[in-house]
Amino acid sequence: MIEITRAGKYSLIIDNPVMIATGMAGFDATAYRDLIDLEKLGAVVTAGISWRARGPAYGPRVVPIGGGFLLHTGLPNPGARNVIKKYSRQWSKSSMPMIAHVISTTYEDVVRCAEALEGSGGVVGIELGLRDDVLPDELTASLDAVREGSQLPILLKLPLHSAVDLWEIAEQSGADALVVAAPPRGTDRDPISGQLVGGRLYGPWLKPQVLRIVGQIAELATIPVIACGGIHTPDDARDYIGAGARAVQIDSLTWVNPGMVEVIARNLGGLELTRAVGALGDEWEPGLGKTQVMQRDQGRSAPPPASPPPQLPELPPRDEDQTAPTDPTNDL
Template identity: 50%
Template sequence: MLEITAGKSALRLSRPVIGASGAFGFASEYSKLIDLSLLGALVTNPISLRPRRAAHSTRVVPLDGGVLIHTGLPNSGIHKMHRQYAAKWRASPIPIIMHLIGSADDLAECAIFLDQQSEVAAIELGINDTLTAREVRAVVATVRARTQLPLLAKLPLYQAVNVAAAAVDGGANALVIAAPPRGTARDPLSGQLVGGRLYGTWLKPLVLRLVGQLAMRLDVPLIGCGGVHHPDDVRDFLEAGARAIQLDSVVWARPEMVTAIAQAFSVGELTRMAGALADEWRAIGEPAERRTQLLLAPPPPSMPSPPEI
């Protein structure tokens, strides 16, 4: 069992497969398509302190190899959402992780509220891609000071390397690598350009490199998210150093694969990086001169697998 601890609180995952925020709804919306008990945990759609309305423009734009989605992150605000879903979260066969969005002050208020409840097992913070490392550290620390729940920070794809250590310094107990990147595409129906989040299998190589790089630098559980559509994708992430993965677009494209992926993995599949890849991962993201030095240097010794729990 993978355990992410925060003081006396712990998030325990029976499988290294998690339903990602924005893909599975707020609770049991996909329960008729998928046996949610096969997952290790479920992350809610984004929830804010105050209500947010849905986007009025185009929400979905099909792309080659993926999709662009712009929803506006609609929700009724944390207090009403809790009243509406608390019973379902309490009855859930798997741990519920609430994904929070908003300013530092809003996130702090949400954390205080959740610390007084019992239905949510952990918090996932959506880290804005405009924040500097110093700002990320401050935001995470603000939330950490107001809750004893395990805290996951979901990092923006293109800033993950720059802000990961700051999130850990601020008190994150695990890092999710990474949030779907933003993009723009033309809606074929309206002819308008639409901005939104990008999903699809093409994201996997990008995220996999980040996981491998950060696994060499940080001693904190990493959760890979992006482009996982097959059990082999999960194996790649676990080999790169992730302790778990999150599923998103596969639930829309091939929901039957969610079951196949979840059933393919048990706690015994959890591994750290293979030594054969260590020389590759440690050079990723370094300046060219430093990367050459690292790749020409003797490879580090293979890391032993952690003891089975």
């Protein structure tokens, strides 16, 4: 049992530290029920929900990039009332906890959305998404809006490039957990249409950047940190736990290799089979050997090297002396 929000009357406790991130499995994850044993997961975060309906983005939605993909969806959803009408019964019957991802819009609409989700009965928590350029006052107002509409625990998903600057404000403003981080934005050319497309970036190359920020925040924060970004192997997930994360969310791997999501959940959830030295072959505990079979079937060869985009956060300009001393506080 893992408590992934601050302790209190409405704290959120899950059985496994592995979750599916928002936008990866729709509103109820049933599309993956034949690919993943969903009961092995700790929770699933729904696709983004807003009070008012949102249409899909125009043009290309997915653009392949080196080592991952760029995703531009527009956060389409039929609006909170329609989502709840269609899925609340499934949420209530699900043996897997469902966390609703709320899109931060106006104060009034966030309050209404939180109120509706509170009354749905099938949601165990709310994850609040923010704009990349959110200001501290806007962050506080968005948290206040969710709390006005609901007593469910609030997981705040921080923008990657401003997470270090905003986490303390989020903690002081009432967030119950910090999700680090939302995928960064980028632009690339769609090879089919030839158009330049902007969107969020996904792929294993994100992990070193997110891991550094998770470690910085987890060292200082007094509320749980949940890591999200670039997890494609059990070792990736364990690196985040080692850096101080209480749990992890898996995003792009859910699309690329959904079977590995279950392998990671089994690995971190203690379902890897071990036995004493010298034990006989028939001393395996029934059922637990499936993890090893799945791992074998997924393949153990290392993935090919990923090519990150040409510009990453914190890289110095090319004309700077790469050997020049840096501010030691940057390595905290």
